[in-house]
Amino acid sequence: MIVEMDATRTENRERILVVDDSETNLLLLTNILQLEGYEVETAQSGPEALQGARVRLPDLVLLDIMMPEMSGLEVCRILKSDARTSDIPIIFLTALGEVPDRVTGLEVGGDDYIAKPFHPDELRARIRAALRTKQTHDQLRRERENLASQAVTDPLTGVYNRRLLETRLTEEAARSRRYGHRLTCLMLDLDHFKRINDQYGHPTGDSILRQFATLTQSCLRGSDILARYGGEEFVILVTGTGLEGATATAKKILRTIENHCFQGVKGQDLRLTTSIGVAELLPGETPEQVLARADRALYEAKRTGRNRVVCA
Ligand SMILES: [Mg+2]
Known part of the structure; x- marks a missing residue:
């Protein structure tokens, strides 16, 4: 006792x-x-x-x-x-x-x-x-x-930073080669984000990025890794599932962002959309190569009208 x-x-x-x-x-x-x-x-x-x-x-x-x-x-x-x-x-x-x-x-x-x-x-x-x-x-x-x-966190949004992403991508790619686990990269950004900064100022832009990161995180599983890649660009590493599973996640993010009413700092309601490129790591591919393919798929999503998911 x-x-x-x-x-x-x-x-x-x-x-x-x-x-x-x-x-x-x-x-x-x-x-x-x-x-x-x-x-x-x-x-x-x-x-x-x-x-x-x-x-x-x-x-x-x-x-x-x-x-x-x-x-x-x-x-x-x-x-x-x-x-x-x-x-x-x-x-x-x-x-x-x-x-x-x-x-x-x-x-x-x-x-x-x-x-x-x-x-x-x-x-x-x-x-x-x-x-x-x-x-x-x-x-x-x-x-x-x-x-x-x-050292591993993006100070603005609180999600992982680019350095952590690159380390984890290298590790996960090695694991994938060794054990045959599937690994998929999503690259996403906010459509017309520059307009937000130009029109409402950077404090609003920063607040939008934080909301975007939180919303995106809420669509992910605990094992997924979300990182801010730079500016308004984010990358997600989805492990243990291939293109189909990762595409479903991407579509969920797309709908969540589209349906969300973002709050500007002056209380404005802003509607925004996102574009997402998806690429699964191929046998023999390097981390840089899969990231580059996800980036090209994102570019394709932008080019073909935004607010969409494109698979590489
Ligand atoms: Mg005694």
């Missing part, structure tokens, strides 16, 4: 899971930590600690080593090998003189240890240090994830 000591959790209070088989120790530690403003949860055994950590994802675990059912070392090993909990810092509580345990503790992934009997000041300082390190790690990870997502 996980005892929640304080139900009035606010967003920025850090949550500490205290694990000890001794009730006296739990009370003592809880008192000290609550006075510091932490939210404290407790567990009296290894299995209880594992469950508490997985369900509540604390910011830190204070972990007794000597417990009857399952030792703190085993708890640590399990938490550190589970991706959901591996980032949670663990501070061991160990009785003075248990030197081999301390070494093992750090070897199984513990971040620090405190010898019992401990001084409250030392406890507070070590907890603060571990939480600071975790904050720095979390921030670095968020920044890394941000950078990674910026």
Whole structure:
């Protein structure tokens, strides 16, 4: 059973899971930590600690080593090998003189240890240090994830960018050659988009492109890849289906755009259409070649009247 000591959790209070088989120790530690403003949860055994950590994802675990059912070392090993909990810092509580345990503790992934009997000041300082390190790690990870997502995302529309498209097209074409999977490229753009920019200004043009990307995305399956290729031109990679399936998708996009009432920034309602070229990767064809054929099919769709799908 996980005892929640304080139900009035606010967003920025850090949550500490205290694990000890001794009730006296739990009370003592809880008192000290609550006075510091932490939210404290407790567990009296290894299995209880594992469950508490997985369900509540604390910011830190204070972990007794000597417990009857399952030792703190085993708890640590399990938490550190589970991706959901591996980032949670663990501070061991160990009785003075248990030197081999301390070494093992750090070897199984513990971040620090405190010898019992401990001084409250030392406890507070070590907890603060571990939480600071975790904050720095979390921030670095968020920044890394941000950078990674910026590197593959088109900032205006939020769909993938051309660089990601080219990488994925190369990978999918290789897979197609190796396993015989079918791969189809759709190239599409908004008809007469230049007129929108000229007539209503670029903020309206940008807003239209965002709406277009969202609408198009809504017509796709999770495995399809939509990327902004440049200007008002987008490319979709459809995997696992050939020309027929991809053409059906293209027609769905065509109708969705045709039937949609686009909102201009000044509240104008604008009706727009799209033209789409479709090309399936042929045996022996390079990524550039299939893209070029999709582009020519798009050109053909424009030339023959727009608001249509043309297959290469
Ligand atoms: Mg104990």
